[in-house]
Amino acid sequence: MIPKLRVARPTNDVAALRKFYIEAxxxxxxxxxxxxxxxDGLMVGHPQAPYHLEFTSQVGHVAARAPSPEHLLVLYYPELTAWEAAVARLRAHGYQPVPAHNPYWDRQGLTFEDPDGYRIVLQQAAWSL
Incomplete structure (x- = not known):
């Protein structure tokens, strides 16, 4: 059996992350x-995916921004039309790509920064190891 993955981190603004991860x-x-x-918390992902992201906030606790531009989540989109739609949706919500710290990610993808400064790479490629 393969375990499911939860990536959890604190935030100061659950509503802003809801807009980024769900709407955009x-x-x-x-x-x-x-x-x-x-x-307070929010879990996002895809119902059939073996992972999800959890964001929590705690009254009186200030969460720091991302420690570096290399703290990435990479989402692979093997189909060009799905990748283009994801990029267009982010842009339509006012999010613009940022240059990747590692230029590798700019070759087949675009990097976006969430409201907490963490970066999401939309990679237009199939996952392969």
Missing amino acids: LGMSELYAFVQHDGF
Whole structure:
């Protein structure tokens, strides 16, 4: 059995991340909670995917921005039309690509920064190892 992956991190603005990941990037809201042991949170992803992202905020706690431009999530889009649609959706919501710190990611993809400074690469390629 392959385990499922949850990537969790703090934020100061759950609503801004909801706009970025759900409205602009097209992920689904899988779960949200308010005041669960002092935390508000949002889980996003795709219902059939073996991963999801969790963002939490805590009253009185300030979350730092991304530590570096190399803190990336990379999403692979093997079909050009799906990649173009994802890029267009982000741009339509006011998000513009930023130059990748590692130029490799600019060859077949575009990098966008979320409201907390973390970067998402939309790679127009198939996943291969």
